[in-house]
Each structure stands twice: as structure tokens, then as C-alpha cells.
Amino acid sequence: MKYLLMICGDESAAAHANDGCGGWSEEMEARGVVAGGAGLRPPDEATTVRVREGELLLTDGPFAETKEQIGGFVLIDCADLDEAVEIAAKHPAAGYGTIEIRPVWEPPPGVV
Amino acid sequence: MTFEEIYRQEWGQVVATLIRLTGDWDLAEECAQEAFAAALQRWPIDGVPDRPGAWLTTTARNRAIDWLRREAVGAQKLRELAATPAESDPAYDVPDDRLRLMFTCCHPALAMEARVALTLRTLAGLSTAEIARAFLVPETTMSKRLTRAKQKIQHAGIPYRVPPAHLLPERTPAVLAVLYLLFNEGYSDVVRSNLSSEAIRLARLLVQLMPEEPEAAGLLALMLLHDARRDARLAPDGALVTLDDQDRTRWDRAQITEGTEVLDSALQRGVPGPYQVQAAVAACHATARTAADTDWSQIASLYAQLPQTPVVALNRAVAIGMADGPAVGLRLVDELAAGPLTGYHLLPATRADFLRRLERWSEAAAAYQQALALATTDAERRYLEKRLREVSVRS
Numbered sequence: 001m002k003y004l005l006m007i008c009g010d011e012s013a014a015a016h017a018n019d020g021c022g023g024w025s026e027e028m029e030a031r032g033v034v035a036g037g038a039g040l041r042p043p044d045e046a047t048t049v050r051v052r053e054g055e056l057l058l059t060d061g062p063f064a065e066t067k068e069q070i071g072g073f074v075l076i077d078c079a080d081l082d083e084a085v086e087i088a089a090k091h092p093a094a095g096y097g098t099i100e101i102r103p104v105w106e107p108p109p110g111v112v
Numbered sequence: 113m114t115f116e117e118i119y120r121q122e123w124g125q126v127v128a129t130l131i132r133l134t135g136d137w138d139l140a141e142e143c144a145q146e147a148f149a150a151a152l153q154r155w156p157i158d159g160v161p162d163r164p165g166a167w168l169t170t171t172a173r174n175r176a177i178d179w180l181r182r183e184a185v186g187a188q189k190l191r192e193l194a195a196t197p198a199e200s201d202p203a204y205d206v207p208d209d210r211l212r213l214m215f216t217c218c219h220p221a222l223a224m225e226a227r228v229a230l231t232l233r234t235l236a237g238l239s240t241a242e243i244a245r246a247f248l249v250p251e252t253t254m255s256k257r258l259t260r261a262k263q264k265i266q267h268a269g270i271p272y273r274v275p276p277a278h279l280l281p282e283r284t285p286a287v288l289a290v291l292y293l294l295f296n297e298g299y300s301d302v303v304r305s306n307l308s309s310e311a312i313r314l315a316r317l318l319v320q321l322m323p324e325e326p327e328a329a330g331l332l333a334l335m336l337l338h339d340a341r342r343d344a345r346l347a348p349d350g351a352l353v354t355l356d357d358q359d360r361t362r363w364d365r366a367q368i369t370e371g372t373e374v375l376d377s378a379l380q381r382g383v384p385g386p387y388q389v390q391a392a393v394a395a396c397h398a399t400a401r402t403a404a405d406t407d408w409s410q411i412a413s414l415y416a417q418l419p420q421t422p423v424v425a426l427n428r429a430v431a432i433g434m435a436d437g438p439a440v441g442l443r444l445v446d447e448l449a450a451g452p453l454t455g456y457h458l459l460p461a462t463r464a465d466f467l468r469r470l471e472r473w474s475e476a477a478a479a480y481q482q483a484l485a486l487a488t489t490d491a492e493r494r495y496l497e498k499r500l501r502e503v504s505v506r507s
Contacts (some may be wrong), residue, residue: 001269080271081221082279103268 002035002104003084007072009097022092035085037074117187122165128209128492129169131272133193134176137262141234145174194446201496210235211274212319218287219270226261227290233258236310246304288331288387291315300489308339329378331387336371337394340364356403366406368398369386389417408435421454425435428461438469456487461496468499473507
């Protein structure tokens with residue numbers, strides 16, 4: 001199963017920017033569960049896109065007006081939610097921020 | 113055994129096995145339902161088979177094969193399923209299936225209310241309408257909740273298995289919490305008492321499936337001991353009857369014996385936990401010949417072993433007050449008054465009771481009035497009103 005880990009922190013996230021990943025990346029690379037990912041520029045540099053009734057609406061800033069910010073994301077491919085939770089819990093950001101796990105939408109058999 | 117009893121006993125196993133075989137929760141339930149419907153038609157004519165569960169599982173599995181064939185999807189699944197021999201179904205009686213189902217329904221990635229609803233639906237076989245009625249929500253709401261939970265299990269990849277040993281200590285409390293919540297939903301309300309019976313039935317199953325887990329036995333003992341007093345808890349007019357005043361001949365002796373036996377064997381493992389300790393408190397009450405014989409010092413020391421939540425602290429204050437006198441109890445309760453229990457009706461109710469025992473009638477009346485304003489059920493209100501009348505005439 002594929003999952004997107006959204007690494008969310010609050011304003012204090014910047015203080016952890018140089019913490020490094022404490023061996024998480026190395027372990028996950030070795031386990032072969034990482035399928036992609038990146039760190040992100042801060043939310044005030046985000047642009048949100050919506051199309052309503054054919055009209056393109058661009059908004060300066062992030063989608064959600066919350067204190068939490070998506071600082072990065074990792075795409076993982078692992079057995080099930082328990083393994084995804086285990087992987088997310090090991091990520092250093094889980095210690096000060098939040099990691100949201102989203103299953104990647106997979107088309108039902110027969111559609112592709 | 114009546115059909116109803118067979119249904120209650122076998123439903124969870126049939127559904128659990130079918131989920132394992134097909135990986136499809138809705139299909140599993142539908143096929144189980146069809147199998148029970150077929151049994152209702154066949155058994156009166158052919159007689160009840162020797163192993164009704166195996167018969168039901170085989171029938172449900174054949175329905176699943178038919179369905180997969182009709183839909184012409186899941187060819188792989190169909191082959192696997194068809195390859196399992198049908199006669200004296202070996203898929204039946206896999207003890208892990210129901211345990212797997214219980215842990216999956218109670219996975220911490222599901223909302224608490226979804227865990228409870230799913231457990232009742234898939235393990236206990238309650239209909240969506242029955243569960244909705246029990247939780248006082250419209251049937252459509254409950255149906256959406258169940259659908260969403262099943263979809264999350266499938267789409268989010270919640271595994272259908274008993275967690276590996278290293279996850280058991282963190283997952284088992286979630287299962288126990290769901291069963292205890294179920295029990296309490298039924299215990300506080302006469303109309304919903306079938307929820308308590310289901311919780312006890314599922315706890316028995318859990319103890320049978322996890323004999324190594326003393327807290328499961330502790331929870332079963334706790335529920336049995338509380339439930340044994342069910343009939344004596346309410347007066348004919350619906351008012352709550354407190355332990356002091358309950359007619360002890362109406363307690364279910366057989367159930368008390370069973371509860372204390374289950375508890376004793378759990379305690380022998382030497383790994384006490386909150387459920388075993390609470391069961392020990394319940395056992396102190398249940399085995400006291402009269403209210404006056406209650407071993408309150410023992411109860412107070414048991415409460416001291418529990419995590420000191422505000423409610424536990426209040427219960428402990430009550431026990432100490434009963435052992436050492438109402439003046440001591442009142443002082444302890446008053447110390448709790450400024451804390452997080454403000455607005456909790458049992459705080460003024462307890463104060464009122466100690467004041468009554470101290471014959472400080474007008475203060476007691478004021479405290480009963482405070483408790484009345486905060487009480488949450490009719491049974492409690494009636495009890496408090498009765499006490500208020502008693503102390504008011506004396507003040």
C-alpha cells in the first residue's frame with residue numbers, strides 16, 4: 001500500500017530545520033519503503049489553486065488557515081497502516097509536530 | 113439451543129472467517145446473513161446439523177463463491193476460495209478469526225464510536241437499527257458511520273490480524289475499553305441492557321481466546337459482578353437503589369461465584385491491572401453478607417492501587433469515610449471540591465450523604481439540591497429527591 005506522510009509542524013518547526021533526520025532516512029532507504037518525498041518551502045510561499053465553475057481561483061498562502069504547516073512529505077510503500085504508523089512514528093518530526101498519514105487513492109481493479 | 117442462541121454464538125465466527133477468506137467486509141456480512149436465512153429455511157426440515165457453525169460457514173462461503181463468479185471479478189480470490197474444501201469446513205473453528213476481527217474493529221486508527229458500532233455489528237451481529245437505537249442516533253447516521261469505518265479499514269490498509277506481540281500491550285487496552293464502554297452503555301439504562309449482555313458475551317470470548325491476558329479476565333469478572341446486582345439496582349418506581357439499601361437476595365449468586373472465580377484465577381497470575389483491581393472492589397461488595405459487613409478498609413486500599421483520577425479519588429474518599437467515619441469522609445470530599453470534579457453530580461451527592469450521616473440535616477438538604485441540579489438520569493434524580501425529602505423533614 002502507498003501512503004503519503006505529510007510532515008506538519010507549527011511555528012516552532014523552523015527551530016528543528018537543522019535537526020537532521022536522525023538516521024530515519026537511512027533506515028527507510030535500506031528497508032526500501034520510500035518511494036519519493038521532499039522538504040518544502042514555508043507555507044507563506046504557497047499558492048493554492050481552486051477551480052470553481054470554470055474559473056481559476058488562485059490564493060496566496062496555504063490551503064488551511066491553521067497553525068500547523070506542512071513542512072515536507074514522503075511517499076512510502078509498505079504492507080499496511082500498522083507499518084505506516086511505525087514508520088511515521090520514527091520520523092523525528094513526530095516528536096514536535098504532527099504527521100498525517102494519507103492512503104494514496106488506488107483505482108479499483110478493472111478501471112485501469 | 114434456539115435459533116437466536118445459535119445466531120448470537122456463531123455470527124461473529126462466520127463473519128470473521130468470511131472476511132479472512134474474501135477480504136471484503138460487506139460481502140462477508142451479506143453472505144453470513146444469507147447463510148442464516150438459509151438455515152432458517154432448511155433446519156426446521158432437515159434438523160439442526162451437528163456443527164451448525166461449520167454448516168453456516170460452508171453455506172456462506174458458497175454464497176461468496178457464487179457472488180464472485182457472477183461478478184467475474186477477483187478471479188484470483190475465487191480460485192483460492194474454491195480450493196478450500198467445503199466438507200466439514202476447516203475454515204470454521206479458527207480461533208484466531210474472531211480475535212482478528214475484534215482487534216481490527218477496535219483498531220486505534222478508528223474513532224471510538226466507530227469501534228463500538230463495528231464490534232456490535234460484526235462480532236455480536238446486532239443490526240444497524242438495533243445499534244442506532246442503543247446509541248440514540250438515527251439509523252441512517254449509524255449506517256453511514258459503519259460504512260465509513262469499513263471503508264477506512266479497507267482503504268487505509270488497517271490490517272486484519274491479531275497484532276504482533278510487541279503491539280499487543282498497546283492494543284489490548286483498546287479492545288478492553290470498547291467492551292467496558294459497551295457494558296456501561298447497557299448498565300446505565302434498562303432499555304439498553306442487551307448491550308451489557310453482549311459485552312459480557314464478547315469478554316467471555318476474549319478470555320477464551322487470550323487466556324494469557326489477566327486484564328481480560330479482570331474485565332470479565334468486573335462486568336459479571338456488577339451485572340449480578342442489576343435487578344436490585346432499581347426500585348419499582350425506577351429510582352436508583354444504592355448498595356446499602358439493595359435487597360441482597362435479589363443478587364445473582366451464581367454470577368457472583370463465577371465472577372469471583374474468574375477474578376481469583378486472574379489475580380493468581382500476579383499481574384494486577386486496573387480492571388482486576390476494580391473487580392476486586394466489586395467482589396468486596398458482592399460477597400458482603402450485609403451492607404454493614406462491607407470491608408471498606410480493604411476497598412479503600414484497593415482504590416489506592418488505581419491510577420488516581422479525580423473519580424477514583426472520590427471513590428476512595430467514600431471508602432475511607434465508610435471505614436473511618438463520616439467526618440473523615442466529609443473532610444476528604446471537601447478537599448476534592450475545588451478540583452476538576454466541579455459540576456460532577458456525585459460530588460455533592462457524596463457530600464450530602466456524609467452530612468446526612470452526621471445528622472447535619474439542613475446542610476445535607478442543600479447538598480442534595482445541588483446534586484439534583486446536576487444529576488444526569490431519571491433514576492438518580494428520583495433517588496436524590498427521596499433523600500432530600502427525608503432530610504428536609506428532619507431539618
